[in-house]
Structures are given as structure tokens and as C-alpha cells.
Amino acid sequence: MALASIFAELKGLVPDLSIDSINFLYVGGGIAATFAVYSAVLVIYRLWFHPLVGFPGPKLLAATTWYETYVDLVHRDFPERLARIHEKYGPIVRVAPHEIHVNDAEFFHTVFATEAKHRTNIIPPRGLGQEDSIGSTRSHDMHQLRRKPLDKFMGQRNIVRQQAMIHEEIRVLDQAMVALKGNGKPVRLDCVFTSFTGDIVGRLACGETPALLQGKDFSPEWYDMIRGAARIIPVLRHFPQVGEITQKMPNWLVQTLVPRSTGFRVLQMLGAERIARIRADVANEKKGAAEDGDSMFHHLLRSDLPESEIVSARLNAEATSFMGAGTYPTAATLIFVAYYILADPKIEGRLRNDLKDVMANFDHEVPNWEKLEQVEYLQACIKEGLRLLRLFRRKARISTDLDLTYGNYVIPKGTPVSLSPYTMHIDPDVFPEPSKFKPERWLAKDLDPRMNRNLNPFLAGSRNCIGMHAAWAQMYLILATLFRPNKTYRLKLGECDESDVYPVVDNEFGVAKYDSRGLNALVV
Numbered sequence: 001m002a003l004a005s006i007f008a009e010l011k012g013l014v015p016d017l018s019i020d021s022i023n024f025l026y027v028g029g030g031i032a033a034t035f036a037v038y039s040a041v042l043v044i045y046r047l048w049f050h051p052l053v054g055f056p057g058p059k060l061l062a063a064t065t066w067y068e069t070y071v072d073l074v075h076r077d078f079p080e081r082l083a084r085i086h087e088k089y090g091p092i093v094r095v096a097p098h099e100i101h102v103n104d105a106e107f108f109h110t111v112f113a114t115e116a117k118h119r120t121n122i123i124p125p126r127g128l129g130q131e132d133s134i135g136s137t138r139s140h141d142m143h144q145l146r147r148k149p150l151d152k153f154m155g156q157r158n159i160v161r162q163q164a165m166i167h168e169e170i171r172v173l174d175q176a177m178v179a180l181k182g183n184g185k186p187v188r189l190d191c192v193f194t195s196f197t198g199d200i201v202g203r204l205a206c207g208e209t210p211a212l213l214q215g216k217d218f219s220p221e222w223y224d225m226i227r228g229a230a231r232i233i234p235v236l237r238h239f240p241q242v243g244e245i246t247q248k249m250p251n252w253l254v255q256t257l258v259p260r261s262t263g264f265r266v267l268q269m270l271g272a273e274r275i276a277r278i279r280a281d282v283a284n285e286k287k288g289a290a291e292d293g294d295s296m297f298h299h300l301l302r303s304d305l306p307e308s309e310i311v312s313a314r315l316n317a318e319a320t321s322f323m324g325a326g327t328y329p330t331a332a333t334l335i336f337v338a339y340y341i342l343a344d345p346k347i348e349g350r351l352r353n354d355l356k357d358v359m360a361n362f363d364h365e366v367p368n369w370e371k372l373e374q375v376e377y378l379q380a381c382i383k384e385g386l387r388l389l390r391l392f393r394r395k396a397r398i399s400t401d402l403d404l405t406y407g408n409y410v411i412p413k414g415t416p417v418s419l420s421p422y423t424m425h426i427d428p429d430v431f432p433e434p435s436k437f438k439p440e441r442w443l444a445k446d447l448d449p450r451m452n453r454n455l456n457p458f459l460a461g462s463r464n465c466i467g468m469h470a471a472w473a474q475m476y477l478i479l480a481t482l483f484r485p486n487k488t489y490r491l492k493l494g495e496c497d498e499s500d501v502y503p504v505v506d507n508e509f510g511v512a513k514y515d516s517r518g519l520n521a522l523v524v
């Protein structure tokens, strides 16, 4: 039967098949057919002709990233599925059409290498409003140029020097706790920790505190915003266009359409305002006024970076990245550690005892972070928190200079190679009873050296966490303050249990279930 007569016969059945709509069908069908052919060719190329064809792993992952997108958005447990894939296929798998994943801590430093070994590019995250920040800089050379002026500022020596600033925030926190003693109202410790870390990173980045700790009830809106922003990360990971489009929309429209992405917007606005002020200060210095202000942005604006590197858009991206990266993971670790201390009288008892001497003069003088590092049990609690924090998401680096060799496999240079700190942190061979919070495992006389080898919460190499020293300092100081024995108040766990803090959702960092009651405690 001729095509025309088929259409004639269908005419009565289908509401409107005018010439225009027939053309539309042709065009639509043509596009769909082209897309189908393109997809088929792409899959054939990936499965039979791609340079990574010889690597083990499920064909579905080698063929497409859509499966991972589906799992990330619906089940949110891709890291766990990846662990099971390794059980079946061995330590090296093709986790995505263009990416290799290795489950072997011995290979960690080959991938997360320093510049002396080989240069590392990344696939930059998009849609977070952080494009052009150091953490989102694709090329090794550009990353090094941007990071260099900050390395010293964020280095251990300078953080030790900047401790007075952390001490000031510690005093604010301690006084707030004293004031809450006996009022019978639970304190949201998750808000306390997020505000504390937000204040510190604000001071480090811009030289002034956002005073979140002093906000009503420790600024729960800040915690909600950070958590809300984290929740949209899995969407942005696969559909960065959502973030890119919302960044161009007016605030009211974003708030209506994608409320969670306003978090990143707020971070940008906070940074933009302060950077403009610092820029004006530094311009005045150049006109002969004395140097004042010792923040990351003062350093960047005084540095000899080319003009293109200190334009407002780039510095705003850096501010957003610092506020997000600097606030959330440190707070998440503290929430987790504080819960286990409060939930287990033996852990709390031992910690209080071990802190007795070093914290004896707290009312006159907050001890230095270096002194607190010597309290082995405190260090062990923090390490255990960092281990279990579940740095879920695999992290990738691209070697630009060398092919990497793993066993009999040669991974061509230019290939993203990833490892998952999460899997290394819960390897039952290295950490027996891996899901248990057991600080004493770090105090064994004959400590298994593989434990420190496997613990890599800050990653390593030329792109490791630039804020790690600031994070350690904060964690030591706040935990020692809250759990020192010689103080007038004590914290008592409120209406919450392990399921309210245990990270189960993969938002880069593990996040507790979305309907968590939060970590709360009574001040008695």
C-alpha cells in the first residue's frame, strides 16, 4: 500500500495529520533516527574500538554513563555498587567509557602524584559556580599558577601563626555553651559545627567573620543552605547545565524553580561583596597606605598573578569554592566524631581524662593545636571520624606525561584514573570491623602501617586538599574545648541516634539520611 493511502486511511483515526504535522513527524523521526544511529555507532566504538577496550568491567559501564546517572539520581549508592563490581572483576575496572577505576591502595600515590612524578589534569566539575577556582582548574600548569600564592598562606606554619583567630571563635563558642547551661533546650550541634567552620573559613578567606556562631540558635539557615547545596550535587554532576542556567537567572526565579541551588548563589554573593572591599583596601595600599589585612584574598590581590587571574569573576569562584569546601567536610567530620563521643561513655571518659592536663589552663589560655596533637586519643578519634566520613565519590586524576602501569595493564596517558578513598577506608583486611568507630585501633603498639597508608581523606599529590591544616587545627581545638573535663557544663546526647549522623547518601561527601533529626545535645 502506498504511503499516501496509509495516511488517508489513518486520517479518521488520528486527530490531526495535516501536511504540517506530517512534516513535523518526518523531521522528528529523522532526528530520532539520527540520534539512534549516532548512539549505536558510539556504543560500538566504545565496546570494540576504544583504547580502553581491553580493561575488565561490565559492558554497560563501558558503553554509557547513563546507568551511573540513573543510579546516582534514583538509588544514590553507586560507590557501593562499584565496590561489588570490583569483587567480581578484580582491582582494575573500566568504570565509565573513558575512565579506569583502581581498587588498590598501593596504586594511590601513582595516581595522586606530585609534580615531581608527573603532571595531573582533572575533568573539572561544572555547574557549581566555581569554574576557574583552583579545585576546578583542568590543566596542571594553570592549577599550579593559581595555587602557588595560596600554598604558603594555607600551609601548616601559617595556620599555626593564625591560631589566635581560631582561638577567638573557640571562646565565642565556649561562652555560648556556658550561657545555654541548664536551659533544657537541645542545642543543634550540627549547626554549631557548621557555623564554627563557616566563621573560620570566612576569616581565612576574607579576613572577617560572618559571625554565624553568634546567630540565633547558631544560624540553622546556614547549615540548611550548605546541606541543601550538597543535595543538588548529584544532579549537577550529571546535568551541570542546570547549575549553569540557574546562575544566569534572577534570584527569585532560582528560588522558585531550583531552591536548593540558591545555596551556591548565596555563597557567591557573600564572597563577591567582601572581595570588592578587599580589592579597594589593597588598591589603597598601592597608593601608599600601610598594608592591613591578612586573608587569602589580600594575598591573592597583592600577588604578582597576571591581571586576568584576579578579575572579580575568578575570585568570586574561588570564594564560593573555599566557603563550600572549607565549611562542610570539616563540620561533617565533627558531627560524626562528636556523636560517637557522646554516645559512648567509655570514649567520652577516656577523652576527658586524656585532655585534663593539656586543657587545665583553658580559662586563661586556649592551648596550641600542636600541643593537642600530642593527645593521642584525641588524634585517634579524629582519624576514625575522617576514616568513616565516607569520602564516597571516587576521585580521578589524568596523567598528562606518562602512561601508568598497573600489573599487566598499561593505562594510556590522558585517561582519567580514579580511586575511592571510601573503599580504602573500609577495607576489612586493614581495618577489622570497618564500620565501627573504634579510636583505640589507632593506638595499637604494633600499628599496621597499612592503616596510615589507606587513610587518605585529603588525597595527596599536587592537588591535595589545600585546607587540610586548617581543618586539623579546627577539629583538635573544638573537640578539646567541648570535651575537656574542667569546665562548668557538659553535653548530653539529645533525641537522636546513629542513623541521624551516619553518612549514607553520596553527595561527594557522605551525608546522613535526608530526614535526619540532626545531632542535638542538652547542655547540663
Ligand code: HEM
Residues within 6 Å of the ligand: 134, 135, 136, 147, 201, 204, 321, 322, 325, 326, 327, 329, 330, 333, 391, 395, 457, 458, 459, 462, 463, 464, 465, 466, 467, 468, 470, 471
Ligand atoms: C575534614 C575536612 C576536609 C576534608 C576531608 C577535605 C577533603 C578534600 C579533598 C578530598 C579534596 C580533593 C578534591 C578533589 O580532588 O576532587 C579537597 C580539596 C580542596 N579543599 Fe578540602 N577538605 C577538608 C577541609 C577543607 C578546608 C577547611 C578548606 C578551606 C579552608 C578546604 C579547601 C579545599 C580546596 C580549596 C580544595 C581544592 C584544592 C586544589 O584543587 O588544589 N578543604 N579537600
